[in-house]
Amino acid sequence: MSQNIVAERYALALFQLAxxxxxxxxxxxxxxVVRKAVQENPAFITLLTSPNMSLHEKKNLLQSVFSGVSPFVSHTLMLLIDRHRESDIADVAGSFIELANKENGIAEATVYTVRPLTALEADSVSASFAPKVGRRSLNIENIVDTNLLGGMKVRIGNRIFDGSLRGKLDRLERTLTT
Known part of the structure; x- marks a missing residue:
């Protein structure tokens, strides 16, 4: 699930430093935090890529928004600005997270359920599905989707495990109509 070659190179250098x-x-x-802020605010990247803003103003904006980050992350963000790679900020962060997850045997998973998972249920899902994708554990993002009717749907990378009632009904419908 890599974003782009340039982002991977910046992320790898930052990962080695970390x-x-x-x-x-x-x-x-x-x-x-950086990735979430950038992804949830597309206007932020639009502002950073604007030719009307000087490099100095862009750097000041990033420093004020991400004032609590370590010097390594801060310097990387400044380097991306210097090299006119503002639009790669989320990709660099995503690539770094992938490298860290791979190093720790963790996979990112999105779990769709009818109601929020408890911590115990999330641990159980992680223990059940992590070995299926060759990882030790899962970093779970739980999304509530009442259209599932019951059960759950788990997405890990490009694999989907659909144990939802909606999924079973859809498969039954396809079987009956063919």
């Missing part, structure tokens, strides 16, 4: 300084987990958490 490993040298033993701050991979801290940096991953910071980059999750």
């Amino acid at each position: 490993k040298e300084h033993n701050i991979v987990q801290k940096m991953e958490e910071e980059l999750r």
Whole structure:
């Protein structure tokens, strides 16, 4: 699920730096915040890519928005601005997270359920599905979808495990109509 070659190279350099300084987990958490902020606010990237803003103004904006991040993350963001790679910020963060997950044997999973999962249920889903994709555990994002009617649907990378009542009814309908 890699975003692009340039983002992967920046992420790999940052990841190697994080490993040298033993701050991979801290940096991953910071980059999750950066990625979420950028993805949830498309106007932010539009503003950063605007030719009407000087490099100095762009850097000041990033420093004020992400003032709590480590110097390594901050310098990487400034480097992306210097190299006119503002639109790659989310991809660099995503690639770093992928590298950290791979290193730790973790996979990102989206679990669709009719109601929010409890911590115990999320742990159970992680323990059940992680071995199926060759990982030790799952980092679960739970999305409530009342259209499922019951059960759950789990998406890990490009694999979907559909154990929802809606999925079973759809499969039954396809079987009966063919």
